[in-house]
Amino acid sequence: MTPNDTSKHCGSSTQDLVATVLPPILIIELLLGLPGNVMALLVFSKTLRTWRANVMFLVNLVLSDFLLLISLPFRIDNFIRRENWVFGDAWCRINLFMLSVNRSASIAFMTAVAVDRYFKVAHPHHKINYISTKQAGGVACVIWAVVISLRIPLLANKLLDKDGNTSLCRSFSNYETPTIGIQVHMAVFILEFFLPLLLLVFCSVSISCILRTRQMDKDKKGKRAIRTVLVIVGVFVLCFFPSIGTGLTVLYLKKLGNEYCQAYTFIGQLFSMSIAFTYLNSALDPVIYCFSSSIFRNYLKSVVNRTGIMELQMSRRASMPSGSD
Numbered sequence: 344m345t346p347n348d349t350s351k352h353c354g355s356s357t358q359d360l361v362a363t364v365l366p367p368i369l370i371i372e373l374l375l376g377l378p379g380n381v382m383a384l385l386v387f388s389k390t391l392r393t394w395r396a397n398v399m400f401l402v403n404l405v406l407s408d409f410l411l412l413i414s415l416p417f418r419i420d421n422f423i424r425r426e427n428w429v430f431g432d433a434w435c436r437i438n439l440f441m442l443s444v445n446r447s448a449s450i451a452f453m454t455a456v457a458v459d460r461y462f463k464v465a466h467p468h469h470k471i472n473y474i475s476t477k478q479a480g481g482v483a484c485v486i487w488a489v490v491i492s493l494r495i496p497l498l499a500n501k502l503l504d505k506d507g508n509t510s511l512c513r514s515f516s517n518y519e520t521p522t523i524g525i526q527v528h529m530a531v532f533i534l535e536f537f538l539p540l541l542l543l544v545f546c547s548v549s550i551s552c553i554l555r556t557r558q559m560d561k562d563k564k565g566k567r568a569i570r571t572v573l574v575i576v577g578v579f580v581l582c583f584f585p586s587i588g589t590g591l592t593v594l595y596l597k598k599l600g601n602e603y604c605q606a607y608t609f610i611g612q613l614f615s616m617s618i619a620f621t622y623l624n625s626a627l628d629p630v631i632y633c634f635s636s637s638i639f640r641n642y643l644k645s646v647v648n649r650t651g652i653m654e655l656q657m658s659r660r661a662s663m664p665s666g667s668d
Contacts, residue, residue, distance in 0.1 A: 451486045
């Protein structure tokens with residue numbers, strides 16, 4: 344069953360609020376995210392021979408952001424036209440596929456960085472801490488393969504819906520009976536938030552407890568590790584909770600029936616606007632690079648030092664696995 348032959352819950356919804364608020368926010372996020380991620384890619388590419396597993400995951404996080412940055416101008420155009428998609432069905436599927444892959448890959452590699460930090464503090468002599476760059480690359484390839492395979496339904500389903508003179512390009516809509524592919528997409532959307540969140544909370548709590556037990560609270564490496572994980576948790580919740588919170592609320596209101604159409608329509612618009620937080624992830628990821636990688640941190644410090652305004656001390660890369668990458 345395709346979107347064109349399904350009825351809509353509460354009828355067609357207008358997106359006037361979304362069209363007014365969202366485009367300027369997305370333009371700002373694009374202008375902030377692009378320079379930061381281009382700089383990160385240049386910095387990491389210059390130190391290719393010294394990459395460790397942590398940096399390999401960070402580089403793939405940069406690549407996931409580029410998927411977003413390539414796709415974002417088309418979404419901005421779409422919202423400026425009040426959700427009238429003019430680029431055709433094929434590019435609608437590809438565009439939504441790339442945006443969803445970005446979300447999934449960002450979550451996966453942020454979690455991988457946090458887990459890497461957890462093992463370095465909690466199990467400093469574990470063999471995972473000694474994997475080669477090539478092996479880390481293999482792990483990254485597996486992550487990409489899983490992420491892409493889970494988002495294939497977006498390429499296999501017709502997502503462009505004609506509503507009068509308007510062409511709507513949405514991966515989530517108000518159809519009474521979504522296709523199986525879209526139901527899979529919705530399930531992945533929910534699970535990819537809660538499962539990594541549990542893992543991130545476990546890593547942060549475990550690292551904090553271990554540092555206190557071992558009386559390493561004042562140790563610079565230990566403090567840097569917990570700060571890294573906490574920053575990842577903060578970015579994760581800020582960027583991805585608004586969409587999951589409003590999305591689950593919409594699904595709940597839909598089950599209650601048509602008597603809640605007004606609330607359903609309003610929360611649906613909030614859900615559409617919540618993608619501003621999701622896309623903010625690409626602008627905030629450079630903050631994670633600063634906390635997670637001494638390579639990126641030292642580059643920024645050297646730029647500041649060259650200005651002559653202040654003199655910042657370079658971070659040392661420890662030779663032990665428990666050190667910071």
